[in-house]
Amino acid sequence: MLLSIKALEKRYGGARALGGANIEVAAGSVHGLLGENGAGKSTLIKTLSGLVTPDAGEILIDGKPASIESVRHAEELGFRFIHQELSLVPHFTAVENAFVGRAYPKRGPFIDRAAMARAIAETARDIAPDLPLDVPAARLTTGQKQLVEIIRALIGEPARLVVMDEPTASLSDGEARRLHKAVRRLAERGVAVIFISHRLDEVMEICDRYTVLRNGVTAGAGDVSDIDRPGLVRLMSGREEAELIARPTPARSPVALKVSDLPFGDHGSRISFEIKAGEILGLYGLVGAGRSSLMKIVWGATSHREGTITLEGRALRPGHIGDRIAAGGAYVPEDRRHEGLIVSRTIAENLAIANLKAVRVAPSLPWVGLAALRRRAEEVKAALSVKMGSAFAKPLTLSGGNQQKLLFGRWFGRPIRLLILDEPTRGVDVGAKAEIHAVARRFADEGAAVLMTTSDMDELLALANRVLVLAGGEITAELSGSSLTPARIIDAAFQHQSRKDPAA
Amino acid sequence: MKSIRMTLAALALSLAGSTAAFATDVTILTPYISSIPTNEMAQSFKAEGEKRGWKVTIIDTRNDFGQLASRMEDTVNAKANAIVLISTDPGQVGDQVDMAAKAGIPVISLDGSKRANVAVNVTSNNFELGTQLSEALFKAMGGKGNIVKFFHSAHPGVHQRELGLDATLKKYPDIKVIADHFVKVPGPVDDGRVAMENILRQHGDKIDGVWAAFDDPGIGAELATESELPKSKLIIMGIDGNAQAVDMIKSCTHYKATFRQDFPKMATLGAEQLDKILKGGKADSDEMYVPAVMITPETLGVKCP
Amino acid sequence: MTGFVRRFGTLAALIAIIIAFSIASPDAFGSPSNLINITQQMTLLAIVAIGATVVMAVGEFDLSTASIVSFGGILVVFLFKAGVPAPLACLAVLAAAAVFGAVSGFVVSRFEVLSFIATLAVGTIIGGITFWLCEGATLFGDIPGGFRDIGRGTMLGLPTLTWWLIGVAACAWIILDKVEIGRRLYAIGGNREAARLAGVRIVPNTMFAFIVSAVLSALVGILLTARIGSANPTGGGGYLLSAYAAVFLGMTAFREGEANVPGTLVGAAIIAVIGNGLTILGVSTFLQDIITGTIILAAVLVRRAGKQGA
Structure with a gap:
């Protein structure tokens, strides 16, 4: 077994992300990793990429216990990660992108572009024969970009495990089929693939094995041929x-x-x-x-x-x-840091920004009163039981829950x-x-x-x-x-x- | 044989005639068009040129010498008939001057300095101007006392004036420079004013004279003295004949004299020389001087107490 | 201690510099009249910097300020030469500047063009208009004496220019710190998307900030002309970098990382005091720039150190 993970646990603060996750991945196979949003898939992947250190559990590589220290280390182990947000340089071609962060072939002190092109063409012939290699990434479709990422994963030190996070989420059916072929060829070369997807049909089609995570625990695993779609749904929801x-x-x-x-x-x-x-x-x-x-x-x-x-x-x-x-109307956005809070301003101002009329010193004067700001903050604090010290502290001094309450409090005081x-x-x-x-x-x-x-x-x-x-x-x-x-x-x-x- | 020679001569004549039929393109290049004298020279030269039927274009690069070089290259590439550099050291665009020479385009300079491949530099002798100014100022001060010096060594001509001051100072051991200030451009008037205010704070009545390498900081010095120490007996003198300075001289302020370079004369002389060159001749000399004119209350017809 | 350095380090630096100069030159620098005069010398720079502060509050830059200073000076003399009475001429200049500010603000907020680029372009256009108006020459003459008085002399014991600074700073401080629009501007500067989702209208508020900056720059052009009695098409060129230097110094004072009016005043004062003190001490102009740059770097580094220590 190339990779086996046993009873992996990870907590963030009070929240449990993984509480006993197991997965076994064999070389030359495509392994579907399934689960609802928040089931622990990304934490598991981050552990493999060296971004997260687990609290407990075992990672075995080729049967030997190992710990993945860093992103660099994961790379050396032959692990490659293809993320949903692709990280290509837009005005670089496929060839140039594939070598970003890798060792360039050189002739004397100069980069040997011919050798670069040869290396990529060779890999591309095998994985994605119809991918244009000399077009800037910005002009490629999302599916073609995924293929570039796959080729990139195979350049340099040989890849042993490729993790793909929802590669087909934004692809058309035709493009998705092309990607499926590339994934199968990857497996034929003896590489292990962990394939994360919400498309159960494609999991059924291209994966050899599956693992389902639920609430950070492995809820089921086995051969894809032994399970049907309702069975997978049952494992994922569990309810x-x-x-x-x-x-x-x-x-x-x-x-x-x-x-x-x-x-x-x-x-x-x-x-x-x-x-x-x-x-x-x-x-x-x-x-x-x-x-x-x-x-x-x-x-x-x-x-x-x-x-x-x-x-x-x-x-x-x-x-x-x-x-x-x-x-x-009132709106509480998804991304607290980027769409919700104005972190450079005080709590009181964050609470007042949507309704500045409420903090005027006099109803007809557009003058913001400090006392009115404080009063409003105190009202919201009492009504929503926000745990905060000064109304004029910065919002990031509060806990996540209290920050979230500020976004509700912003709309407070009007029907x-x-x-x-x-x-x-x-x-x-x-x-x-x-x-x-x-x-x-x-x-x-x-x-x-x-x-x-x-x-x-x-x-x-x-x-x-x-x-x-x-x-x-x-x-x-x-x-x-x-x-x-x-x-x-x-x-x-x-x-x-x-x-x-x-x-x- | 004779007929061939005749034909050739006729051909040459008709060629010369046909080139004359096209307008002669003369391009003026300068980084300092916003300064009054440069502007005056450029406009006078343009008028002189148009009198001779030239098409004169003025290109300004706003204190930017890098751009000056680029615009000069463009002009050479556009095959102008002649290039006139105003208020610029041709050495700062040396490569471009050589490039013009290679392309057979004559370059002359007004108020610059002489250099190989520059046919002629028509200027006031800036060193002489500096000496004239220093002599006049020191005499007005009675040969002794303290002066404040406003300089701008980044401009080659203005730097020569400073050298003229240094030379004259050697003859007057009782004159001392007690403060100096490098004038910042753009905004030399206000910069001169602020500096003079601060210098007055420090030295007050000890200042007997202000030596301004050009009028702008001198005007600033007068404005500062007027508001800070109006009773001071100090004397301000500058160079350029700036209208605002002349106005101050006329109004019997501390500003007592300015030396006006004869810019229209420079332009006229420059145009004459260029005309000779374009007609196949040579400039009379590689550097020609136009003497400066001293402007004082007396020359302006006012009597100050 | 670190908290103190972080909050008041820049102000402390200003006071330290003043004390140091006063010891070095008690009669010339330390005299009350010189200290009052510094407020006059810093006025023009400080007003440009206050305009820049308002633009920085919405998280943008205005590179057209210097061009607008030159433009304001040239246009007002141009109008005098055309026989326009002084108050009308001044109003016309401020109105023209407001239009330029509105254009910059609209392009930046509506089309989300980087403000660096948009204001660089607008500034270049304004520079062209300025040179065109005066044909590249310095304009002198036809400037009414009454107009000159708005930039010279004293009033109630303080230089007239200082009164302008007090007035502009007070208005800007009220706008940014006291009235509703200031909250909106800072909200946009702090987190544009969050402000938008909370109902703050980005386009009109951003336009307002750029208009304030442009009008203040034009005002400086007018005051500069009144002060020196002539107008030069590049007369404002020196203000851009010093003004932003003042704002950046000010961002390290009083409020963490945000452009603010009191901070900008401290920043402008530091620059003015260094210039004044070093000239009085007879230190070369070149050294003044080196020292000013070093102080800006030091202020930023001290603040970072304070932050890490806290």
Whole structure:
């Protein structure tokens, strides 16, 4: 066995990322690594690449215990990683990109370009015969870039293990098939491939073996020929037996948010949905399903050409955040550091920026009062039980949960009619998570329509009255009441791909 | 045999005639068009040239010598008939001057310095100007006392004036330079003013004279003296005949004299020389001087108390 | 201790420099009238720097300031020569500058062009217009005496220019630190995307910052002309780098890493005091630049050290 990992554990602060993960990968095979968002796949991969040191567990390479000290070390072991965000230099050709960070062939003190081109052409002939090698990477398609990455992984010290993180997530079917071929050829050369994918059909097609992670634990592993698609879904969700008490949709509430015919996804499809006042609608989808971009369109941060969005009968113009705020909208973005907090400004200002009128010294004077800033911060602190010292400290002095509360607090003090939550508890510890859930529920109970997206199944089930599942730019299921179960959610999230595959 | 010679002569004549039919392109290159004298020279030269039917283009590079070199290369490549450098040391664009020579394009210089491949440099003798200024200032001070020196050694002509001062100082052992200031360009007037304010703080009444290598810092020095120490008896003298300086001299301020280089005369002389060269002749000499004119309250017809 | 260095290090440096010069030259440098005069000498630089501060608050740069200073000076004399009364001429200059600022701000925020590039282009255009207006020459004459008085003489015991600085600094401080628009500008500078998602309108606010910078630069052009009685098409060239040096020095003072008005004043004061003191001591002009550059580097390094220590 080239690589075996036994009982690997890793905790970040209080959160457990891995709690006993096992995987066995043989040379010359393609190994599918599966799991929901947050199941521990990326932590496992980071361990292999030397970015993360595990707390416990064993890594055996060729049967001998080993520890991967650094990225450099992983490289020396022959491990190669192809990430979702490709790291090619845009104006370099395939040949030039393949040698970035590798030893260049030299003739005297000069780089031997002919030798570079020869080396790449040789590898490319085997892996991807029709890849243009002399075109800048910026002009290649995503699929071709993936192929360049694969070739790059094979240059220099011989690769023994190639890890591919969702390589086909943004590829067309044709390109994905080309990539599948390249992956198979890689395996034929005796390289082991760990293939992470959410497309169960392709896993069934190109992988020899699979390992399913759930909550940081290996939930199942075996030969792909011994399992079917529902079996994989069962292993991933692991919850089909658990009947959860779904929260009923408020019965006689009026419709607050109405989204009609919004163009969405790559295939020209459109989506429509409604949210009642006091209802929490959860959007679920795998990473890349387009949830965040849908939230941004609804918030007006991204414009849209067709379709309409109305809140309590008022039309919201595309791309006008001001319309949403005037109509009682509020938005908690996904990326706290980059889209949420203004880390160079004080907590008080972060709480006031969306509603500066609230901190005027006098109602008709646009003068920001320090006392008013402090008062508002104290109000939010009390209402949302934020643990903070001075209102004029910087937001990064707070814990993740309290930082997240600031983003809610920013909208505090005005009647909220629409609340958009994008991953409301990412990177937040368990205690704060419950508090934030209570805050979200309180906004709903006060009559706001809540649109929420989350990768956390427990959070989805804890908060949402109703769930829409997105896959491939379409709504593949609307679930509420007794139909709102983890298995049905996961099934719907993988549904789009299965429909394309007549065999499944 | 004779007829062949005649034909050749006729051909040569007609060739000469046909070139004359095209306008003669003369390009003026300078990095300092915003300074009054440079501008005056360029405009006078342009007028002189147009009188002779030349097409005169002025190119300014705003204190940028690198660009001056590039623009000069462009001009050579565009096959101008002649190049006029104003207020520039041709040595700073030496390669380009040689390039022009190789292309057969004559180069003359106004208010610069002489160099191989530069047909003629028409200028005031800056060293002489510096000496004239120093002599006049020291005499006005009665041969003794302290002076403040404003200099700008980055400009070759202005640096020569400074050398003229140094030479004259040797003859006047009782004159002392108690402060000096390198004038910053752009913004020499305000720079001179701020420096003079600060120097007045330190030396106050001990200052008897201000030696300004060019008028701009002298104007700044006058503005500073006016606001800081109006009762001071110090005397300011400069070079260039800047209009604002002349105005100050006329108004009986501390500014007592400026030496005006005869820029229109330089331009006229330069144009005459270039005309000779373009007609196939040679310049009279590789360096020609135009004497400076001293402007004082008396020459302006005012009597100061 | 490190916290103190971080918060007040730059101010302490200014005070230390003043004390050092006062000991070296108690009569000339240390006299109250010289210290008051320094406030006058720093005025023009400080006003340009305050404009730069407002632009830096939104996280951008304005490289057109120097061109606008020259432009302002030339245009005002140009208008005098055309017979336009002084108050009207000044207003026209400020309005023209506001248009340039609006263009820069719009291009930067609406099309997300790097402000370096956009303002470099706008500055080059303004430079061309300036040279075209004056045909490359220094403009002199036809400047009304009443106009000259806005840049010279004293009022209530302080130089007139100092009053301008006090007025502009107070207004800018109120704009950035006291009223709503300042919060928006700093929010954009701190995290543009977060500010946008919180409902802050990027385009008008960014335009506002660039307009303030352009108008203040043009004001400096007017004051410079009043002070020296003539206008030169490259007269503002020296201000750009010193102004940003003042802002950067100021970013190390009072507030961590953010451009702020009190800090910029300290920065401009440091530059002015060094120039004044070294000239009084008879130190060469060349050395002054070396010392100013060294102090900027030192301020930044001390702040970093303070940060790591904290």
